[in-house]
Amino acid sequence: MAVEMIADMELVFKYPESLTPRVTHYCPGCTHGVIHRLIAEVIDELGVRERTIGVAPVGCAVLAYDYFNMDFCEAAHGRAPAMATGIKRVSPDKVVFTYQGDGDLAAIGTSEIIHTANRGELITTIFVNNAIYGMTGGQMAPTTLPGQVTTSSPRGRDVETAGWPMKMAELIGMLSGAAYVTRQAVLDVPGIRRTKKAIKLAFQVQLAGLGFSMVEILSTCSTNWGVSPLEALDWAKQNMLPYYPLGDTKVVDEVRALMAKP
Amino acid sequence: MAKELWEGNAAIAEAAIRAGLEAFFGYPITPQTEILEHLSHRLPELGRVFLQAESEIASINMVYGAACAGARVMTSSSSPGISLMQEGFSYIACSEVPAVIINVMRGGPGLGNVAPSQGDYFQAVKMAGHGDFHPIVLAPGNIQEAIDLTVLAFDLADKYRTLAMIAADGSLGQMMEPAEMPPLRPVRPPEERAAWALTGAKGRKPNIITSLYLVEEELEKVNLRLQAKLREIAANEVRWKEYSTEDADLLMVAFGTVGRVCQTVVREARAKGLKAGLLRPITLWPFPSARIAELAGRVRGILVVEMNAGQMLEDVRLAVEGRRPVHFYGRMGGIIPLPDEILPQLEELDAATRS
Amino acid sequence: MAAKGMVIIDENRCKGCGLCVSVCPVHILKLADGRFNIRGYRPVEVIDPEACTGCAMCATICPDVVFTVYRRKMRREPSTAEPVNAKSHTIRW
Numbered sequence: 001m002a003v004e005m006i007a008d009m010e011l012v013f014k015y016p017e018s019l020t021p022r023v024t025h026y027c028p029g030c031t032h033g034v035i036h037r038l039i040a041e042v043i044d045e046l047g048v049r050e051r052t053i054g055v056a057p058v059g060c061a062v063l064a065y066d067y068f069n070m071d072f073c074e075a076a077h078g079r080a081p082a083m084a085t086g087i088k089r090v091s092p093d094k095v096v097f098t099y100q101g102d103g104d105l106a107a108i109g110t111s112e113i114i115h116t117a118n119r120g121e122l123i124t125t126i127f128v129n130n131a132i133y134g135m136t137g138g139q140m141a142p143t144t145l146p147g148q149v150t151t152s153s154p155r156g157r158d159v160e161t162a163g164w165p166m167k168m169a170e171l172i173g174m175l176s177g178a179a180y181v182t183r184q185a186v187l188d189v190p191g192i193r194r195t196k197k198a199i200k201l202a203f204q205v206q207l208a209g210l211g212f213s214m215v216e217i218l219s220t221c222s223t224n225w226g227v228s229p230l231e232a233l234d235w236a237k238q239n240m241l242p243y244y245p246l247g248d249t250k251v252v253d254e255v256r257a258l259m260a261k262p
Numbered sequence: 263m264a265k266e267l268w269e270g271n272a273a274i275a276e277a278a279i280r281a282g283l284e285a286f287f288g289y290p291i292t293p294q295t296e297i298l299e300h301l302s303h304r305l306p307e308l309g310r311v312f313l314q315a316e317s318e319i320a321s322i323n324m325v326y327g328a329a330c331a332g333a334r335v336m337t338s339s340s341s342p343g344i345s346l347m348q349e350g351f352s353y354i355a356c357s358e359v360p361a362v363i364i365n366v367m368r369g370g371p372g373l374g375n376v377a378p379s380q381g382d383y384f385q386a387v388k389m390a391g392h393g394d395f396h397p398i399v400l401a402p403g404n405i406q407e408a409i410d411l412t413v414l415a416f417d418l419a420d421k422y423r424t425l426a427m428i429a430a431d432g433s434l435g436q437m438m439e440p441a442e443m444p445p446l447r448p449v450r451p452p453e454e455r456a457a458w459a460l461t462g463a464k465g466r467k468p469n470i471i472t473s474l475y476l477v478e479e480e481l482e483k484v485n486l487r488l489q490a491k492l493r494e495i496a497a498n499e500v501r502w503k504e505y506s507t508e509d510a511d512l513l514m515v516a517f518g519t520v521g522r523v524c525q526t527v528v529r530e531a532r533a534k535g536l537k538a539g540l541l542r543p544i545t546l547w548p549f550p551s552a553r554i555a556e557l558a559g560r561v562r563g564i565l566v567v568e569m570n571a572g573q574m575l576e577d578v579r580l581a582v583e584g585r586r587p588v589h590f591y592g593r594m595g596g597i598i599p600l601p602d603e604i605l606p607q608l609e610e611l612d613a614a615t616r617s
Numbered sequence: 618m619a620a621k622g623m624v625i626i627d628e629n630r631c632k633g634c635g636l637c638v639s640v641c642p643v644h645i646l647k648l649a650d651g652r653f654n655i656r657g658y659r660p661v662e663v664i665d666p667e668a669c670t671g672c673a674m675c676a677t678i679c680p681d682v683v684f685t686v687y688r689r690k691m692r693r694e695p696s697t698a699e700p701v702n703a704k705s706h707t708i709r710w
Contacts, residue, residue: 023656052462082315
């Protein structure tokens with residue numbers, strides 16, 4: 001019966017070629033999986049899989065190279081943008097992207113991301129912000145919210161001593177080398193669709209040689225937040241969205257022209 | 263090609279270009295900044311990549327990236343900057359990608375000073391980063407050697423897919439002398455990059471370059487492979503120079519600039535009737551232990567001279583295995599020992615071993 | 618009436634997180650009761666295949682690419698069927 005049905009049906013959602021068949025090590029409901037898939041779909045749609053080189057971070061996504069069906073390397077903690085710079089400079093015809101979490105990009109790798117963006121390196125950064133260190137077991141991240149309890153801020157993040165959560169999309173957006181910087185969220189279906197559009201635009205910006213592009217993506221960590229996957233989506237909406245407003249923080253005119261194209 | 267007057271740092275930079283350097287990533291630090299400056303105009307005029315990074319940490323990770331992409335790449339720095347790069351060295355060594363590092367050593371520890379030193383011997387030879395690995399470490403004693411060893415460093419790095427480091431000192435970087443440059447080799451075209459390199463998975467399975475192996479047995483397997491490679495390097499690539507060792511009964515061991523100073527000491531000692539000889543290691547790793555052990559059987563005593571507190575001294579003692587007295591003379595703080603200071607040390611060794 | 622859509626569930630990829638169940642507009646997904654996949658999770662199941670619209674919201678939110686989605690091809694000739702209500706995701710087919 002199924003075959004009969006497929007005959008007059010069209011495939012509207014399929015497994016992307018840019019993902020390997022491996023099941024990820026991510027916890028149930030972890031939105032890393034969604035973001036991986038969106039990147040893979042975009043790379044498929046742009047037809048650049050065979051000339052894309054990815055750079056994995058240290059953090060939960062350290063094994064990203066097992067899941068992306070393309071050339072990949074694994075950077076030292078925080079150094080993915082430097083590594084991507086090295087790759088892109090000697091292989092300017094390749095599509096190069098980094099995939100980084102909040103500890104990787106906004107703490108230990110702050111210097112590298114700022115200078116890479118500021119140089120206008122023709123790479124794309126996918127920045128996954130879930131307000132916590134996942135891999136090491138739920139410590140305070142640079143993006144942890146004020147008052148948020150983590151294993152290293154057991155009484156909640158005290159901004160008097162730990163400072164304020166880093167707003168990376170705003171910070172990177174200020175830099176002249178950044179052509180397109182946006183903050184999106186994969187907390188519901190419309191948000192996921194908008195995030196995919198943003199990722200696609202970010203890669204198109206690189207392909208058009210317009211400058212550095214970054215998509216910050218609000219994501220979840222149900223395990224370390226101590227809630228169910230479904231509750232995690234709500235927790236992020238209630239707690240992260242007010243502090244991390246969605247939207248573009250940098251769109252240069254050339255990118256705007258690119259957006260206007262059908 | 264005829265000899266020209268070259269400053270050490272510029273000579274190393276130009277030699278790298280002649281060896282087919284495709285990309286340089288670096289950060290200014292005295293006393294090696296002329297390398298970066300030379301490359302900042304030469305590489306772009308040749309259509310190659312020059313990038314002044316925001317830090318040594320960024321530099322080495324850019325090198326790592328470019329090396330993963332299959333390009334011939336290097337960085338240069340001096341002692342404190344090299345310390346910052348050590349994490350990257352470890353990743354590069356485990357990932358088995360080729361890269362060349364120039365360390366024009368300065369006085370330490372800490373910020374130290376900008377005067378010539380050999381204080382990074384341990385760092386280069388024993389512990390270039392976390393985990394079990396050694397870079398190939400080449401120690402030039404003059405500018406011609408700095409040129410030749412820079413070219414060799416690229417070839418060895420490529421051949422063994424490893425890190426090769428030039429360990430020079432500040433005086434070698436800053437001084438000038440006549441030297442001959444090798445001819446300009448063509449740059450390897452991108453389509454001829456190695457099969458393991460990240461060049462895009464077109465018509466092949468993806469290439470993955472990582473230093474992460476979560477399964478213990480897998481990581482041990484990687485380590486065993488690295489160790490086998492190191493043994494191969496140790497078997498094939500030991501290099502040194504000897505001066506008047508044929509009939510020597512007092513042996514000096516010294517590398518780099520102070521090795522050169524000791525050549526003068528050999529002459530002066532011989533004029534005074536002491537049968538002195540000198541072994542100058544060119545490769546600090548792998549170390550010419552076997553040859554030193556051999557010579558130790560023929561001499562009365564050994565004097566190690568260094569611009570540090572006695573670092574290579576430990577490797578000489580390991581080679582000699584207590585069979586002969588091993589004396590040491592060293593200066594720190596960026597001071598180069600003079601022949602007038604070293605000769606009395608040799609005379610003391612002579613007296614102590616004459617029975 | 619034939620279903621407008623169809624999902625194929627790669628059951629052993631499923632980690633039982635339930636995000637798909639929460640977004641399915643026609644409420645035809647649930648996690649299996651008393652049954653586990655090879656990974657030890659209760660996999661998602663379709664309880665009313667006839668009702669599937671092929672909207673792919675389940676697949677969109679799924680972190681583990683469990684779903685493949687088909688949708689009935691649109692007819693080229695003008696349809697005599699009732700126009701789709703703007704809030705059709707709440708209507709059961």
